[in-house]
Amino acid sequence: MKRSSLLLAGGLGTRLAGREKALLLLNGNTFIENTLRVLDRVCDEVIISFRDEAQLRQLGEYVHGRKTVLDTLQHAGPLAGMLEGFRAASGEYVLVVACDMPYINADVIDRLFKRAEGHDAVVPVGDSGKKEPLHAVYKRIPMLHAIEISLPEGDRFVMSPVLKLNDVVFPEARTLGDLGKGITTFININTPEDLAKLKDN
Numbered sequence: 001m002k003r004s005s006l007l008l009a010g011g012l013g014t015r016l017a018g019r020e021k022a023l024l025l026l027n028g029n030t031f032i033e034n035t036l037r038v039l040d041r042v043c044d045e046v047i048i049s050f051r052d053e054a055q056l057r058q059l060g061e062y063v064h065g066r067k068t069v070l071d072t073l074q075h076a077g078p079l080a081g082m083l084e085g086f087r088a089a090s091g092e093y094v095l096v097v098a099c100d101m102p103y104i105n106a107d108v109i110d111r112l113f114k115r116a117e118g119h120d121a122v123v124p125v126g127d128s129g130k131k132e133p134l135h136a137v138y139k140r141i142p143m144l145h146a147i148e149i150s151l152p153e154g155d156r157f158v159m160s161p162v163l164k165l166n167d168v169v170f171p172e173a174r175t176l177g178d179l180g181k182g183i184t185t186f187i188n189i190n191t192p193e194d195l196a197k198l199k200d201n
Contacts, residue, residue, distance in 0.1 A: 001091070001092055001093060001113070001117065002044045002045065002090065002091035002092060002093075003042065003043045003044045003045070003091055003093060003095065003113055004043065004044065004045040004046075004047065004089040004090060004091030004093065004094045004095070004140070005039045005042075005043040005045065005046050005047065005094065005095040005096075005097065005109075006047045006048075006049060006081070006082065006085035006086070006089065006094055006095065006096050006097070007032070007035055007036065007039060007046065007047070007048045007049065007097055007099055008049050008078050008081045008082070008085075008096065008097070008098045008099060008134065009021075009022045009032060009048055009049060009050055009055070009059065009099040010049055010050050010051030010052075010055065010071060010080070010081050011051075011078075011098070011099065011100065020055075020058070020059075021099055021100045021189065022059055022062075022099045023059075024100075024102070024189065024195065026102045030062075031099055031100065031102050031189075032048075032059060032062050032099055033062065034102060034104075035097065035099060035101070035102075035104055036048075036062060036066075038104050038105070038106050038109070039095075039097070039104075039109075041106045042106045042109045042110050042113075043095060043109075044091060045067070045089065045090060045091055046066045046067070047066065047067040047068070047069060047085050047088055047089060048062070048063060048066055048067070048068050048069075049068075049069050049070075049071070049081030049082075049084060049085050050068060050069070050070055050071075050081075051070070051071050051080075051081075052070060052071065053070065056068060056070065067088055069081070069084035069085050069087075069088050070084065071084065072084060073151065075156075076151060076156055077156045077158070078098070078134060078158050079147055079150065079151060079156055079158060079160075079161070080151075082096060082143075082147055082158075083144075083147050083148070083151065086138075086140055086143060086144040086147065087144065089140055091140065092139065092140060093113060093116050093117075093137055093138065093139055093140065094137065094138050094140050094143070095109060095112065095113065095136070095137045096133070096134055096135070096136055096137075096138065097109075097134065097135050098134040098135065098188060100188045100189045100190065101134075101135060101185065101186065101187065101188045101189075102187070102189065103184045103185050103187055104135070104185050105177055105184075105185040107177055108176045108177040108185045111176045111177070112124070112136065112137045112176065113137055115137075115169055115171060115176075116137040116138070116139070116169070119139070119167045119168065119169050120138070120139045120142045120143065120165040120166055120167045120168055121136060121137065121138045121139065121142075121143060121162060121165055121167075121168045121169070122136060122137050122168070122169040122170075122171060123136040123162060123168060123169070123170055124136065124170070124171055124172070124173040124176060124186065125170050125171070125172055125173060126173045126186060127172075127173070127174065131159060131162075131170065132173065132186050133158045133159055133162055134158060134188075135185065135186055136162075138165075142165055142166070143161060143162075143165065146160075146161030146162070146164040146165055147161045149161070149164060150164065173185075173186055
């Protein structure tokens with residue numbers, strides 16, 4: 001099974017005063033560097049989604065020959081990037097991961113791909129019951145069709161196309177990794193408070 005991955009880097013960082021999340025630092029490296037290093041280990045194809053040409057130029061040094069896609073729909077949130085990314089992907093299954101998750105883990109991703117085989121998607125669920133559609137694996141064709149239905153309806157909620165799929169597995173996040181990795185891998189950075197906690201680690 002060919003494993004594709006889609007890194008969503010196009011977020012506006014509105015709750016971080018417009019800071020470019022991809023360029024936030026952890027252990028001396030940018031988020032995008034750390035994430036791409038993990039994706040390269042476990043995926044056959046890595047696609048990076050940018051919001052526009054200006055962002056692509058700003059982060060172009062991180063592309064290194066990987067496929068890139070740009071949003072063609074504005075104000076559509078992550079689904080805009082997923083739409084173009086799924087159209088560009090060549091694998092049967094696609095991992096979607098957001099660029100604001102600094103602790104993504106190769107073992108967890110490997111388990112997600114394995115759990116996804118034979119299903120339309122595997123979407124982890126955290127201890128609080130929160131689903132993680134932006135750190136999940138999807139069968140490309142069914143999910144692409146579901147996104148193409150959701151967007152014209154004006155539905156920007158990421159779970160909307162997921163709920164249109166016939167066969168989705170919702171594993172508990174803590175079952176996907178050892179030593180707590182199944183939980184920490186889903187931590188994302190949205191606010192100054194989140195960023196302060198990150199710096200404390």
